[in-house]
Amino acid sequence: MAFVWRGLLQAIELLWQGDAEVLGITLLSLKVSGLATSLSLLIGLPLGTLLALGRFRGRSFLLSLANTGMALPPVVVGLGVSILLWRSGPLGSLRLIYTPAAIVIAQVIIAVPVVTSLTAAALQQLDPRLRLQLLGLGASQIQVVFTLWLEARLPLLAALMAGFGSVISEVGASMMVGGNIRGQTRVLTTAIVLETGKGQFDRAIALSILLLTLTFLVNLGLTLIQQRRPPL
Amino acid sequence: MKRLVDVRGLEVVRAGRTVLSLPRLTIAQGEVLALMGPNGAGKSTLLLAIAGLLPPTRGEIWFAGERLTRRNALALRRRMALVLQEPQLLSTTVWNNVALGLRFRRLPRPEIRQRTETWLERLGIAHLAQRRAGQLSGGEAQRVSLARAFALEPDLLLLDEPFSALDTETRADLIADLRHLLAASGATALLVTHYEEEARQLATRTLRLVDGKPAD
Numbered sequence: 352m353a354f355v356w357r358g359l360l361q362a363i364e365l366l367w368q369g370d371a372e373v374l375g376i377t378l379l380s381l382k383v384s385g386l387a388t389s390l391s392l393l394i395g396l397p398l399g400t401l402l403a404l405g406r407f408r409g410r411s412f413l414l415s416l417a418n419t420g421m422a423l424p425p426v427v428v429g430l431g432v433s434i435l436l437w438r439s440g441p442l443g444s445l446r447l448i449y450t451p452a453a454i455v456i457a458q459v460i461i462a463v464p465v466v467t468s469l470t471a472a473a474l475q476q477l478d479p480r481l482r483l484q485l486l487g488l489g490a491s492q493i494q495v496v497f498t499l500w501l502e503a504r505l506p507l508l509a510a511l512m513a514g515f516g517s518v519i520s521e522v523g524a525s526m527m528v529g530g531n532i533r534g535q536t537r538v539l540t541t542a543i544v545l546e547t548g549k550g551q552f553d554r555a556i557a558l559s560i561l562l563l564t565l566t567f568l569v570n571l572g573l574t575l576i577q578q579r580r581p582p583l
Numbered sequence: 584m585k586r587l588v589d590v591r592g593l594e595v596v597r598a599g600r601t602v603l604s605l606p607r608l609t610i611a612q613g614e615v616l617a618l619m620g621p622n623g624a625g626k627s628t629l630l631l632a633i634a635g636l637l638p639p640t641r642g643e644i645w646f647a648g649e650r651l652t653r654r655n656a657l658a659l660r661r662r663m664a665l666v667l668q669e670p671q672l673l674s675t676t677v678w679n680n681v682a683l684g685l686r687f688r689r690l691p692r693p694e695i696r697q698r699t700e701t702w703l704e705r706l707g708i709a710h711l712a713q714r715r716a717g718q719l720s721g722g723e724a725q726r727v728s729l730a731r732a733f734a735l736e737p738d739l740l741l742l743d744e745p746f747s748a749l750d751t752e753t754r755a756d757l758i759a760d761l762r763h764l765l766a767a768s769g770a771t772a773l774l775v776t777h778y779e780e781e782a783r784q785l786a787t788r789t790l791r792l793v794d795g796k797p798a799d
Contacts, residue, residue, distance in 0.1 A: 480671055486636055487665025487741065488684035488731065491657055498683075502673055 361553030362560055372534075373554075377561050380538040383451050384519040385569075387458030391466045391514050394459070396507075399470025400496055404482070414471060420464025425457070429527030432457045436528065449530035454538065457524035462514040469510030473503040508577040512570055519566055539565070584611040587739060587771050588633060593642035595628050595795075603628045603795040605642075610739070615765055615772045617786035619779075625795035626775045627743055633773065634741050635660045647738060661688055664732035668744040670724040672716035677708060677727050680716055684735045698734045705764065706730040722753035729757075733764060740765075740772040746781065758784055 365373060402414050434440050436448040436456075447453045477499060485495045500507060522540035529536035531545060539562040546555035588610035595603040603625035610616050618626040631637040633644055635656040644651040646659050664684065672680045681703055685695040703709040706726045711719065719727065725745060732740060745761075746754040762785055765772060776782050782789050791798035 478669070478671065480667060480669065483631075483636060484665060484667055484671035485683075485687075486660065487634055487663070487667070488687060489657075489661035489664075489735065490684075490687045494687050498673070 355552065355556075358552035358556045362557030365553065365557040366560065370557075373557060373561065375534065376537050376539055376542050376558065377565065379451065379536075380519065380540075380562070381565060383454050383525075383538060384458060384515065387455045387462055387518045388511065388515040390455070390459045391462035391518075392511060395463045395466025395510075395514065396470055396500075398463070399467040399510075400474060400500075402467065403471040403474035404496070404499075414468075417464045417468040417471065421468050423461060423464060424523070425461055425521040425525075426523035426527065428457050428460045429524035432460065432524065432528045448528060449532060449536055451529070451536055453528040454525045454536060457528045458518035458521065461521060461524060462518050465517050466510050466514040469513055470507060473506035473510060474499055476506070477503055505577055508573055512573050515569055515573075516566065519562070519569075584613065586610075587612045587614075587647055588773075589643075589645040590629075590633065591643045591645070593629070593632065593644065594640050595625070595632060595637065596640040601795055603632070603639075603792075605629065605795075605797065608790065608797075610771060610773060612738075612771050613769050614788060615770075615774060615786045617782035617789040618773065618775045618792060619777070619782055619789055620792035620798065623794075624792040626792055628795075629792070630741050630743050630773055630775050633739075634663055634665055636665075661735075662738040663741055664735045664737040664739075665741045666728050666732045666743065666745045668747050670728035672719075672724055672727055674716055676712065677714050677716065677719070678703070678712040680727050681730045681734055684731060688735070698736070702730040702734040705733070706760070720753075721749050722757065725749060725753075725757060726760075729761065729764075733768070733770075736768075738771060740770050742772060742774045744775050744777065747777065754781075761785060 399417070402410060402417065432453060433448065435442045436445065436453055437443055438448065447456070481502070482495055482499065485498055490498065520540065522544055525531075525536075525538050526541045526544065529538065529541065531537050531541040537545075539558050543555050543558045543562070546552070546558065586609050588608070590605055590608040593603060593605040593608075594601060602623075608629075618629060620626055628637060632639050633646075635651050638653070647662065649655060649659065651659055673683065678699060682695050682699045685698055690698075700709070703712055706729055708723060708726045708730060711723060711727075716724065716727070725748075729745070746757055749757065758781060764770075765785065774782070774785055
């Protein structure tokens, strides 16, 4: 166990010195997962709202599909995106494989079902008569949706946190579609896998501490917003 | 008296069953019409249809000389205000709840402030303005719901069993206050109720429905 302690001390030293490569990996992780979470929110929030409030054929099927998608294994997503973006694949001409954009695409696919499903659950737990009441007070459909989002802000922000958590922590898809290329597509999780494989526990521990700190800070920010009193 | 609501040949069919069939109903301006009848008689269905919240299977609803259609539903809905049995308040302050419908109409801020203050005062809940909705008693919450509706100064007030969930004493207080407010504002209202006493105190006319049809 001594090497763990030694690794921890070396990790602190590495962080203290502000290692450029470690910093670069951290920033790329934040950028890629932040963008993927934002995009999944843009897609998942309206989609979840439609599934929660809409009345159309196939709604329950789509809802169960979104629920299933929450357990989508990142490696399966990685495989699917790899096939699509492979040079000889249907989207190969875009030349996105082994780029940060490819990781973003894979992470969006991982996070969209999470955000969609939890958004639908958040809105479905509201009293259905609230919607009727808002319409009866002269709200337009858009105003109804915004008011319901505001009313369900606590579980909706939890959905956002879960979406971010699912992408910042995944490694399979990032490794497969990003290739873990140094200085280009290496993110915190893929770097941890690499350093552990090389026996470089100090760097692996340093990167793990950074990953946990980053996740904590993002969730702290979202929790502070969540617990704030509503603006309305 | 001028006709505000005119319902012609209204039919609502749900799951193959006709839940409402009303050849003709008019509500004159300033009138308070009580809708009475047993559960499932079609009272709330009629109220929601007039509110533009439930499209009828057949028939026409005219409001202030305009036929209610999908196209003008929002504009006409903004001339009405709905009060439900459960107040359905948002988890924010009483003030914000009363101002809600005024904000939906994008009225100027000073007008929102003035109308909200006025109706908080008239319903006797000005001292609760900054209280969170979740901290209110049933009676207080229903007063907020009424203030929220009256603040809109609607042409038609739609009241769907607004006092059913309250205890006898609170209900009596609220009915007395509502009677006073209706008389003072000259508002037109449609009141769904199970209670004869409530209808007698508040309404100028009563319509009884049984199995979706007028009983008389």
